[in-house]
Amino acid sequence: MKINDAVLGALFFLLGGWITLAAFQFPGMPGQAVGPGTFPRIIGSLIALLGLGLAFGGENRRGALVVVADGWRDSRRGPAAALALIGTAALAIGFEQIGFPLGASLLLCLLYLASQRKSWRLLPLAVGFVFAVHLVMTRLLLVPLPAGPLKGWL
Structure with missing residues (x-):
């Protein structure tokens, strides 16, 4: 556009x-x-x-x-955009309970599946990227991102 x-x-x-x-x-x-x-x-x-x-x-x-x-007229764009908005809102509401690593990883994987891509090799890369961002933000920049159920592990 x-x-x-x-x-x-x-x-x-x-x-x-x-x-x-x-x-x-x-x-x-x-x-x-x-x-x-x-x-x-x-x-x-x-x-x-x-x-x-x-x-x-x-x-x-x-x-x-x-x-x-x-x-932009692709039929996959609308559901993926709706999923991004709804998933971000759900993550914001339950941010403390879900935690950043699990919530962001789940949202990225769902968005990847909604885009109907064929290569599954990128999913571990996306999850690894989320965990790397979490570690950089919490350890180096001292931003208090919630770990959710993974508290004590990260």
């Missing part, structure tokens, strides 16, 4: 403007010119300016608003 650059540029302009205006609501730091809202204002302004640049200087700004490629 290809979205017109003018539409994306306008969305980025609105997003940048909203960030900038929201940053003006942050309280100032007494006695300092640089406060909590300084960097969000700078980043929001840059996003808005780049959005304007994309809207007026984009490649396909005179074409159709949205062009849907034939690959």
Whole structure:
């Protein structure tokens, strides 16, 4: 799917403007010119300016608003997208009980099966990747991801 650059540029302009205006609501730091809202204002302004640049200087700004490629019309896309949304919501609701390693591995495997791929060799790779991400996040970055039933093992 290809979205017109003018539409994306306008969305980025609105997003940048909203960030900038929201940053003006942050309280100032007494006695300092640089406060909590300084960097969000700078980043929001840059996003808005780049959005304007994309809207007026984009490649396909005179074409159709949205062009849907034939690959997006595949009948497997809808159920896989619904599974991704429902699975992510279910994982968010039971995150503490299920845990990240088991929940993310199960969701990845279900999405792989929903895409009707033939090679089963990639499933262990996906599960290994989830466990590697869990270990990096919990051990190196000290992010408290729940291990669920695997608590004490990981």
